[in-house]
Every structure is written in C-alpha cells, then in structure tokens.
Amino acid sequence: MTIANGGTVNVGGGAGTVFVANQAGSTGTLSIGAVPGDPAAAPGILNAAALSFGTGIGNLNFNHTATNYVFATPISGNGAVQQNGPGTTILSATSTYTGATAVNAGTLIVDGSIASSSLTTVSSGATLGGSGTVGSTIINSGGAFAPGPSGAPGTMTVAGNLAFQSGALYVVQVNPTTATTTNVSGTASLAGTVHANFLPGSFIQRSYTILTAAGGRSGTFDALATAGLPVNFQASLSYPGNTAVLNLTEPAHTTDAAQSARSTDAPRSTDPSCAAATDLHDQPAQCRQCD
Numbered sequence: 001m002t003i004a005n006g007g008t009v010n011v012g013g014g015a016g017t018v019f020v021a022n023q024a025g026s027t028g029t030l031s032i033g034a035v036p037g038d039p040a041a042a043p044g045i046l047n048a049a050a051l052s053f054g055t056g057i058g059n060l061n062f063n064h065t066a067t068n069y070v071f072a073t074p075i076s077g078n079g080a081v082q083q084n085g086p087g088t089t090i091l092s093a094t095s096t097y098t099g100a101t102a103v104n105a106g107t108l109i110v111d112g113s114i115a116s117s118s119l120t121t122v123s124s125g126a127t128l129g130g131s132g133t134v135g136s137t138i139i140n141s142g143g144a145f146a147p148g149p150s151g152a153p154g155t156m157t158v159a160g161n162l163a164f165q166s167g168a169l170y171v172v173q174v175n176p177t178t179a180t181t182t183n184v185s186g187t188a189s190l191a192g193t194v195h196a197n198f199l200p201g202s203f204i205q206r207s208y209t210i211l212t213a214a215g216g217r218s219g220t221f222d223a224l225a226t227a228g229l230p231v232n233f234q235a236s237l238s239y240p241g242n243t244a245v246l247n248l249t250e251p252a253h254t255t256d257a258a259q260s261a262r263s264t265d266a267p268r269s270t271d272p273s274c275a276a277a278t279d280l281h282d283q284p285a286q287c288r289q290c291d
Helices: 256-262 272-282
Strands: 008-010 017-020 027-033 045-047 050-053 057-063 069-071 079-083 088-091 101-103 107-110 120-122 127-130 137-139 144-147 155-158 162-164 169-174 181-184 193-198 206-213 223-227 234-238 243-249
Touching (some): 017 027, 017 057, 101 107, 137 144, 169 206, 169 243, 223 234
Parallel strands (some): 008 045, 017 050, 027 057, 057 079, 069 088, 088 107, 107 127, 120 137, 127 144, 144 169, 155 181, 181 206, 193 223
Antiparallel strands (some): 206 243, 234 243
16 A cells, blocks of 8 residues: 555544554555655655554555655554655654664654664665664664754664664764763664764863663774864764763863853953954854754
8 A cells, every 4th residue: 555645544533553464474565655666755644543564574665755754653563664765754653563674765763662673774875863762773884873853962762782884974963061862772883983063052171972882882983073063172082881972172272261261150351362262162153964
C-alpha cells in the first residue's frame, strides 16, 4: 500500500491497527510517498492507532519530499523501517519493532523510541537525529549523527552500541551553557569528524561532555571542525574515561584586560582597548547546520 500526495487512510476512524505481512510467508510494504526506487513524492497520512508487522517479511518505507513529516503511529512486530527519500521523517511514538532501521537518504528524527530495532544504519548523505532513543547504531562514512532538535543542543540515548566509521560526522550544537550529548548504554567506537556549531551568546572557558558510553569507549574522533567559534577562543577534544569532551579555551596570550572585559561579573572598562575587545567578543557567532 502506498499513501501519497496528501491522501489519507483511516483505519477504524483512527482507532484501528494496520497489519503488514501478517501471514507467514507473505511480503508486504507500506510506503509513505513513493515505493522504494521510485522518485520521491509528497506524503499522505496514515490515521491508525498502531502498525503491526506480522510473521511475514514487512517493511515501512518513507520515500517522500516533506521537510517535517511526523509519523506518530507506534510500530511493532518483526519488520524493518527505511528512510529512503530526501525528506525528513519524525518518529514520535514509542515503537517496539525488532527489525532493522535503515537511513538511506534524507533525515530520520527519532523523538520517541526505536530502542528494540535490531540495528540502525546511517548511510552516506543521510542524517539521524532527534531527542529520543535508538538501539545499536552505525554511522557509515558520509553519514551524520545529529542528536537533539534541529539547530539546538539536545540529548539522544543509544540503548546498545554506537559506532562511527571513518568519514562519519557527529554534529554537536553548542551554546554558552550546554552542548549536544549522546548517552550510550553499551560501547562507543569513535572515528570520523566532530562538527561543533557554536550558537550566538557570551561564552566563557569551559568543557562540554558530548558523549558518554557506559560500556566503554574505544578510539577517538579523527578531526574537529567548528562553525561560529567565538573570537579569541580555541576548541579541542579530550577523552577522559568513557567520555568524549569538547573543550573551549582561551589561548595563553589573551590579556588579563581582555579576559576581564569578557567576564559577565567584571565591570565594563573605560580603557578603549578593553572596550574594543568587548565589542569583538560580543559579536554574535554565526552558526551553520550540517545536513
């Protein structure tokens, strides 16, 4: 079944359940937008209380063009979910399906839970984000992992293991008080690049924990890239214990006067050089979101 171009499928007035591949030996795919392999189309709406994969081979395919498509129906059973189109799909429900999740294109935002999914894989050019919970996850080369709401710091939980492949991207949003972070219940294998986007604000020297792996951490990220780095600050990564930490520091040659001018507690100096330093620091940082 394909639901596209603004069409609506009502199941029991919104109180019923959609069954996909319900019988053993059967195959079924529910597509939102277009079928896999076809050009993406505008999505339609499924109005149902639940979607249940049966004992056959079932798939839920998102191949649409919408930039903010919310799929709020809980998904259960032994089926797979695929994000195939260029659009953005938001899974807001707590789902219990046990099949794989493939983010092949576009963006999949998990604000609910897909913790029971056997494995989530993010391919090159695709993005996984959100503030919910995913199961074990692999970010392949060219793929991006961007926890939290778009353009703001947030937290995502990985109920399992997390692996960044070489060439993967970890997108971290940073403001003066907090930063994006990921809590991993299993192990974290690090590689690829951290891209830190500094949002507007008055920053001070501090450190931000951007990943914690309860089961242990192996490796380090290969590189750190920044956007909107505050003037007179430097960014670096460190790896104490089972964590990855983003450090924002001032270089040793920064003068005491400039430090005082940037302090929120210090009075504004009448020294023209200090005023200049304050004006430079107070310029809003420019932030860029990686897709």
